Amino acid sequence: MTTDIYFLEQIREFQRLEKEFIKLTYEAKKPAGKEESSQFMNIAIELAFGAIEKRNEILGEMHDVSEIQIIDPEARNIIDKLRKKVNFETLNFAENLAAIINKNIDTDSKKVRIEIEEYFNDNFDELWDDFFSWFYIPSYYARKAQVGAIITSSKLPHNVIVYFEEIKEAFAFGLDKAGISLSRALLELALREKLRSKGYFIKSSNKRMSNVINLSEEDPLTRFISVARNSKLLSDGHKKLANEIRERGNNVLHIKEIPGYSFRGLALKTIKDTVEIIEYLYR
Incomplete structure (x- = not known):
């Protein structure tokens, strides 16, 4: 050493x-x-x-x-x-x-x-x-396969794909906390892109309207999730999942294992939950 x-x-x-x-x-x-x-x-x-x-x-x-x-x-x-x-x-x-x-x-x-x-x-x-004393090639590809692909009927924005590929690499190399943090970032990015395409953004406003997003707000993801649900881009179940991903990403330094999931399992669940939401957005 x-x-x-x-x-x-x-x-x-x-x-x-x-x-x-x-x-x-x-x-x-x-x-x-x-x-x-x-x-x-x-x-x-x-x-x-x-x-x-x-x-x-x-x-x-x-x-x-x-x-x-x-x-x-x-x-x-x-x-x-x-x-x-x-x-x-x-x-x-x-x-x-x-x-x-x-x-x-x-x-x-x-x-x-x-x-x-x-x-x-x-x-x-x-x-x-x-490198090969700790890195096992089949496990690397198996973990990437566990994450899988995003399956949609419409084309995903390029930056969403790029972020998702980074998440796959992070999980494949065992960077579980990075995978959780990146999942939160990907969720925010995917919602932003979808809401932008639907015309829900304004530059500034003194009024808080249910289906309008003010870009000056401190926590945009919370607002994205709320507007997406109000606009029926997300179901109640997906809104709940999105908030869980947001909270895990925000608290990744203090996150604990939850019943039925190891930390690695929780990372994979977070990634899978994010994929599920993106697939719903771009179904």
Whole structure:
């Protein structure tokens, strides 16, 4: 497991490379002659590409951690700059040199690669073994099949389909809370699209009418559900389901298992309930 000390050590090594590069390029005497110029360039390349490798290692190892505790403010500042892709002298030099070298190379495999993906490419075998130690392919597809598809007689809006596909991916990878939250978002999106197509939106109003939606309201989903029921776009049963989905999504951090359902089962139920409502809207 990657530790906080590990990150601190790598950051300090990156800092050392950056300082040596700056000292070489700004403080050292100008190379005299071809041999000194060649030596100068070789050292600069070694430092710059060493910094690239160290940057990729620092950012790459973040894939496996959610928290890094670093007390040293200078080290925290460096890792923050690396994360935000702030320029460093070493990285600029390496990136510019790589661009020059790669300019006339057509074959990707022969190009100088400096992206963070190269860190993972170099560790591909180890990552492959790690991934498949917990990821079981048949289960992934089985969970996607459990979610299934939205079956309608009319064409769904594209953004509804995109959201639904994200829900399927979340559930397939075991991200149950994400699945519940996304289901609430999808419900709101589907109702918004349907109500918009029926002309139920106004920009602003001082009056609260039963079948009119004011976009300035704080909780639009509650209003969407109410208007959809009043307009007979939803049945009483679907209104009840929609409010349950809204409440689960709102309280996902504090949600508890309900009788007859595991947390995973509750996530699947929420997704299925959302699908049922969308199918009713677009029946």
